[in-house]
Amino acid sequence: MSVDVLPAKVSQGHTGYPKYTQLPAMRESRPGPVGPVAPTKRRDAKGVNITNFDPNCIIYNSNTDTTYLRGKLLGKGGFARCYEMLDLNSNKIYAGKIIHKHRISKPHQRQKIMREVELQRYLSHKNVVAFHSFFEDDENVYIVLENCNRKSLVYMLKHRKTLTEPEVRYFMGQLVEGTQYIHNHNIIHRDLKLGNMLLNDDMNVKVADFGLATRVEFEGEKKMTVCGTPNYIAPEVLQKRGHSYEADIWALGCVMYALLVGHPPFETATLKETYIRITENRFSIPDWVSPTARNLITKCLTHEPELRPSLETILRDEFFTSGHHPNNLPPSCCTTAPRFQTSGHRYSRPKSYAGPDQQRLDPGVERITSPIRDLELNSRSERSSKGRHTPDFFIPVSRLSGRTSGSEATRSDRSDSPPMRESSPKPRSAANLLDVLTTCLEHMPKDVIKNPEPVADMTILWVSKWVDYSNKYGFGFQLSNDSMGVLFNDTSRIILSLDGKSVQYYDMTGRLNAFNADNPPDDLEKKTTLLMYFAKYMDEHLIQGGNLECSKDSDDISVGSLCLKKWFRTAKAIVLYLSDGTLQVNFFDDHTKIILSYMRNDYFVTYIDEERRATTYSMVHLIQDGCQRDILDRMTFSRSMLKNLVDIEGVDI
Template structure:
């Protein structure tokens, strides 16, 4: 009996109990295979894991009994599938290797995808996150674009025909119903009922946009956990399909809802092209992970919130300890850069309120992104009970109450005297900001332009960050180009904007500023790490924007009152008191971004 060279027989080595009935011999080449576990079954075929005995290589095989293809027509369809699939070579298409037949079956040997299909993943997960959907959808679109370029319409695109390999790459498979568009016969309805496009039912003919409709059904199901058209009665299902009658869950983001409606448009001409799909806001305004962990097959992806470091940073900058002042009583004792140090420390009170998927870089977990549509947070002071902020005395009573409620019970500060040691977590910060936005949006009147009453103040916010806390710490870059690192030992070092001075803060809260040429030897190692982080962020970190036009929303506290800064696509910024927005409203452009920011915060 054939053996793998010098090794135990492959099936037994892999844990299979040897069953001679599972041996398959290719009569044309003499190659010997062992049929492994079942991978699934369709209407006319079954799929199995296949082990090539001579090489130990794991493959997949589609087995079609000859008894299911007694006539010339059935045989012709099988040969057509083999002929078409054998010409396809693309990263996102299941690879075809070989085919043969014996006296009982026809065997099509294919690439093995160990993670099975997206249907299996969704069954375990129920729903997927939007970053995951982007990851998968990009690859499906890439594969579809290849097929359409070759004049092929798939006609049966669905979750169970989207295979996933060990690297979590999606591959389009099962070309039993695929055909060249010009060779398609009219009057035939084929495919899976719940994925059929309206034009297939009415014209009885598939077009390229029919595959895009099916892609819309896949996308909808990924994010909602159920098909848009799935009811028990066949007649009602067909009626809903013809009319494109479905509802979009409110749990989807605005961009996801818009893309779903576009993909599932009744008229094929109204559906986006494959290129337009990738250019949609759903992709340009959100992060697409470069890769996913295999654990995503059964659990939500791990996100890099740098929770421990961020909580330590929050406690450090917001807490108040007796006998431990953050700054000397006399700022004039600082070196010449005292204002820069103070401004920088204030800027660091802004914590990131957006979670990004973990991205691998050279074997290390590196968070990567730019806080373009994020919420920098300064300490939140309770509004003064003796002197209302400017403009608040003109507010109606319910608005005044609303503003006070928003401020009460949120973050304390080093000046407020409130207890904040246990409250300044990422979750509490996000919750506070979300409540502020919600209160403003629910009570703000409709407006067609922004208020003329603007504040003249400058803010700092985090533009880039890198999480290397498994070795060194958490690095960041601010909007004035200064950089810093929160080290694992609790110390904090920053490089001021002109890169000529270094500011260092020990765990005890003592600040020191040194020229770059005169940094103490005991800090040289930390400085080296800081310089590495600075160079890495400058050279490697891409900018990830929630809005492709680079607009930004910044919410913070200024002189004991909430303010909102909007930076438009021309990089011009305008800052408004929330009390002013509650009274006068704002432009639709600003309101939409406030609503989107609120939705993003709810997802964290």
């Protein structure tokens, strides 16, 4: 459930974090004896796997004499937790928002819940989450809603990174129709975003969460409340100029952009910069987005609300009428792009676009595989480098690959070999990395660039998400293999396993304490709770800062001990130093990133550009061939940051 206080929801970290509070365990009050109804109904359930529901978690609605069994947790919000709820009278499964009454003890908090109920309870549309019932007991308030098994578009985008235009037509058409129905009932949703677009079993979109919705009482009324999600908030809302239905049109434009590009149009590393870009209407659409899609997005994101198109006009837009618009989508498209049989003109991404992996088949058939990596599309494997000329200065630079002789420094032993880390990777010191980077910058050609060969299928571990709350607790981070952790202000660090079940804690002396996430030691309970808060926030609200993928189940990934060791900010960038010797620099102004890493007995430079496309080069090749000016400038800046770590921070591993 959304809240009126605006949290920062950005892809590549943000400053500030919700205040720490200890959530009590959720308890359900038990009614009087329910007799033999529960066991009888459980035996008679048809098509329902009742083993997923806890018979001890009984919820009773005395108004309708209905008994529910509480099932798995579906999600958490500012006020509520959402669970599956099995109706023992009908054997139907619903989604139940459960709000503990201590969270709505103040009158305005309860009024907010009641407003949400009153706005949603009479809505009935195929693209709006259906309202079922509302009741309360001594401890909790319950809102029972339609259950959408396939989660939301934000989870779909997390797996897919971007969607194809036929899919976007399918989803956006349903979103517009659902929003049109809501507006016809004089309701402004005010929080349309990917996370509030749920999917049912038939892959139909359902608009959810009316926690920030409001009713327009008379024609021309303007609302003044500043609310919503920063990446989707309209400029008239932000500037308190008064807003109405047009704010939802703006949000739909942001949703469409995010589905096609992979992130919202005004997303930045800081909330302040995001708001500046919204008020200045400053965003860019990648060249590979089709002209019709580009045109519709631009119309919806018109700064003046009265100039935005109506929902009826949007449905008649050329984007919907000129391209393939599927009648349905398979559930498999939640994780893998579907194959469409179409005819006529299809706008395709240019070959130079290193975006979601594509292969063209017969005319009219397009196959798009999962975007596992964003490297060169025309090169499926790393080409052999045997026979490359080794320059005279290469021997003293043998430190680049950690070898002791010049003959061993050729790349012939790596050509056509799988991209694996060392079986027992040893972290490199910051001083050694500085020495290698300095040598590379001093010897690489500056004027003539031979287009160095990228390294394909490289597995790089890097910080894909971060949250800076160091003014109170510490710095939260998520690595590209989805492991999460917190570097606390006292220099201790805590890491959550990939399955979320175990925790590793390193105290200020580096001593390890491993324990189950559900049963932390008493002295680490608060830090474990903070870890879960950081992890939940990054998982639900932040998007990967680049399309450089990492295999989650590869044996060459060392998860347990790898974590953030040091970080600091400058006016230009944030610098992140991992415990395996990897240096990462995220630049604020254009959101590009440079990652310097050591693997397979070699040093590598990974560049993530403004469109979040990642390319990895061996430093050996950069010494021979040089690199683009934008990469060279960022490598030079990274050297000064690394020198700061070595000389001032005293990093040693």
